[in-house]
Each structure stands twice: as C-alpha cells, then as structure tokens.
Amino acid sequence: MRRLWIGLTYAVFLILLIAPLSKIITSAFSGGLAGLGRALGRPEAMHALMMTGAIVVIVTLLNTLFGIMMALYLVRATWLGGKIKSLLNSIVDLPYAVSPVIGGLMIVLLLGPDSIIGGFLEGTGFRVVYAFPGMIIATLFVTFPLMVREVMPVLQEIGNDQEQAASTLGAYSWLTFRKVTWPMIRWAVVYGMVLTIARSLGEFGAVLVVSGNIMNRTQTATTLVYQDVENFNVAAASGVALVLAVFSAGLLLIMEWIKKRKEVH
C-alpha cells in the first residue's frame, strides 16, 4: 500500500514537472541550436525578453522598497490605529485572493483611457494602460504581498526591544534601521526579492489585460509565448519558455541557498 503511494507520488511528479520540462527542452531544440537562436533572435522575442527584464528589475526595486516600508508600518507604527492596521493588513493579501486577470481589469477600469484619471493623464501625454507604466503597476499589484509577508513575521519575531535600546543609546530611526533592523531582516528581504523576481518573470494574466499584448510595444516573454502558441509556432514558444524556465531554476537554487542562510541567522 505504502509502495503504491510512493509510486503514485513519483508518477505525479513525473507527469506534472519532469515530462513537460523535457518536452519544452526537446521542442526548443527541435530545429537544433540554430533553430533556438532563430526563435530567440526574432525582433519581437528580443523585445519581449527585454520588456520582461525591465519589468522584473523595476518591479523588484519598487516592491522591495514599498514592501519593507509597509511591513514596518504594519508592525511598528504606533500612530496607526489598531483598526486601520488590521484593515491594511487584510488589503495586503487582496492580490492573493483576486485573480490576476481581475486585478488587471481593475487597473484598466481605474486608469484606462476612458476613466477620469486615465483620461487626465492621457491629456498630459502620459499613457498608463496599454503601455509600460500600466504593466509595472499590474505586476506590482500581483507581487505586493510577497515582500510584506516575508518581512512582517521577522519584524514581529524580533520585537522592538533592540530598536528601543538603540534609541536610548542615541540612534534616530534611520540609523536604527540601518544598523539594527536591517541586518536582522535582510535575508527575509532577499528571499522576498527572489519570490518577486520569480513572480514577475512569470506573470501573465494581469499583464495581458493591461498591456493589450501589442507586439514590439507591450509584449512580454510570457505573452509572446502565448501568442506563438496561438500561431502554432510551438518551437519558437518553447525557445522563449526555456529561457524563462532556466531563470526560474536558477532562482530556485538561490532560494534554497537563502533558506539555509536564514536558518543560520
């Protein structure tokens, strides 16, 4: 009986993970190395990968900054009332609960050309939706809880004793953060960053809705894969997917390494 369960587990693992991955690899190399080069060398593929890279970098930076700040406020701020805090705390999880597609839709409704804010911004020549800024916002929306939820428990666990000790020794908040709080949360932050990178690399739904998936303009790696598949260009799709998969695997390794570091600390 136990054998059966173990066998089943391996089977599921094989069918769900290994088989698709090897299929992607063989498919990506179906035209040989040159075929893969051609698939990735297409201008739209280059652009899409650049786009994804830019989104990953910007979103990770913004999410790290705001995520840490949000976590600090939610855990430490005494000037925030308890009710406001618990409200904010549940709002942070909203992106977990809401489908990314709907998240994207909310952004379109709020900032699209037909909305008040979007219309105003359009007037000043600044496009949000169907443009790069909207894609950043959409990706931020889906990744926002990742950093907050990594950092908050660490802040709660360490308590504010050490920070108070620092303040009685003459250190103001910025110095206290740099010298006392940061060294204790940094591995949680790095872990949150890796999660954010992984999520923004692979984000599809929200970005698809917000970007309009315009080739060479607002297309990301994932939406390009989607379009290639639609066009029955499976080999090209696999090529791009393989690039994403390689990055993901790298991130996975980094995550394992960080987890060990976190435990040491």
Added chain:
Amino acid sequence: MHIQVRNLDKHFGSFHAVKDVSFDIEKGHLIGLLGPSGGGKTSILRMLAGLESPDSGEIAFHGQVVNDIPPQERGIGFVFQNYALFKHMTVFDNIAFGLKVKKAPKSKIKERVMELVELTGLKGFEKRYPHQLSGGQRQRVAFARALAPEPQLLLLDEPFAAIDAKIRQELRSWLRELIERVGITSIFVTHDQDEAIEVADEIMIINQGRVEQKGTPWDIYKEPKTPFVATFIGESTMVEEASVLKGFDGAGSRGQARALIRPEYIELGHEQDFPILSATEEGIVRHLHFRGSEWLVEVEVKGRKLVTYRSLEKDTLQPGQEIRVLIHRAYLFNEEDSWIEENRLKVDPMPVMI
C-alpha cells in the same frame, strides 16, 4: 542627576496604569522600585526614558522639564529586562554602539570599550556574539553598553530576573559597587524584596499604579505607611480584631481596627520571665520549624495563630506546651488610618513618680 517627577499619569487604552505618581531622587542615589506584577514599575521607567509618553504630569532632570525631549537626547542608560542586546553585533560592537552614534573618534571608542570590558569582567569575550554568552555575561554586556556613553541616569528593569540565585547574589553586590564607583543616579526594578533591601539607598513601593511609600529600607520596614506596604514588606500575621488582644483593647477608640503583627514584635516565655504578667496572653505552642539559625514557632492565642522566632539558645519548646505570649506592639489599621501601637499594659500602670 537630580530627578523630579510630578503627578505622572498614564493610560493604556481605558486601563489606568500609572496614577498621579510624584517623587524626587537625589543625585547619585540608587533607588529600588518594588511591587507586585502589573503595578506599573516598567511603565514608570519607560516614561523616564522617553520610550512612553505620559498622559499628564512632568518629568524634570536637573530642574529642566524633559517631557518633550526624545529618548535619544535624554542621556539615559537603559538596561532591559531581557537585555535586548544587538544579536548580530559582537560584544565589542554592542558596547561601542552608543559611542559610534555620537561619532566619537575611533581611538576614543576603543579605549572606552576596553575600559568597560575590563570593568565588567568581560575581557577576552569582545569578539563573541550574544548567543555565545551565558546569562550573567549578557547581563554585563547590557550593563556596559548602557554605561558606555556616560549617561546621567541609569534605569534597570529587573536586571537579574533571568539569572539564577547564586550568580544573582554576586552580580548585585558587583552592581552596587560599580554604581557607587561610577557615581551615577540609578533606578532599578525588582520583584525581590531582599534584593531591594540589600542594594538600594531608598525603596519605592509601587502598587496599582501608585507610589505607596518611598523611603530607606529600614524606614519602610519600621514604619509602613499603608497596610499594603506592611503586608508586602517583611513577614507578618494578621489579626482581624485588634481589640481582642491584651494591651490593644484601646484600639477600638479609633473604630474597629485590624492588627498586623511581625514575628519580632512577639516575645515568648514562662510566667517568671515577664515582670508584668497581666500584659501577656496565654498561648499554646502548635508547631515548631527549624530554620537553620533559629526556631520558627507557631503559637495559638485565643484561637488565632501567631508566628514568631525563638533563639536556639533558649530552652526548646514542645508542641502542645502552654506558654506566655507578650505582644510588644502591633501595626493597626482600618479603612481610614493606620498607626503603630505599643502594648498599653506593658508599661507599669502605676509608675512611682518622685
């Protein structure tokens, strides 16, 4: 630093944690805050440090009101109950923190830290991290860290709570000595009476957010101002109606009173031991407990149990034995008032006046 606190009040939500607290502390004194858990001791310390702001009232250092001055500028050393050492810094960096914040020159920092390391007996441990130290060593690091920037006031919140009894004893005499040597005004919180009595110049008893009494340990022991203090400090037995006791029947003149009797207020003896026998009660020895250097005797008087000590030099009593009991004095109190009364019959009722 001379400290004045006037009418300090603090609420946490609807809970009134500190109620109209006022006191003065002279420069260089070591004050012990003593009282039951939840009494407000930590809250008072935190307000002094500026970590908590009072709802009303004034805190003044050197006659200057500091209510609006942030903790960073108050020149206070705070030793937290759990030490709150910086976990990711070495002992050296922990102690140096306050000096680095003040941007003291490197050579000066090194010199001062080494001086404190020496003073606190931590030599050889400078490179260790807090988790590599014993409880007592951590306590010393916390202490050195607080002292490094040369604060004018040192606040210690139950500094020995996490340390076992023997090392605790050593540490507190060490602390006493060190504070005397550095000559710094200090306030420390403790749950332990003996600790407060042994170490402090003055004790403040804090109960339910109020200062019940402030004074030298001896004064507080000898003349407790409130029934709470009387029961909290030292040993005692309570007698519900003081007037049933011989020599205290006048207690009723101020209304019904209860009596608190300390072991040393009671003398046991045989009939021939007392010149004025009429002042004594008849009692029966109920239990004897050996206390190392003396006997603890439980004696029953008029159906009430009293407790006293008896020297090993005197003849050994037996349970069930009848004995004379002289109550020299009692601490009496009722709803309005409390006072100490001597046994009225103890003095010769008809003294011969010449």
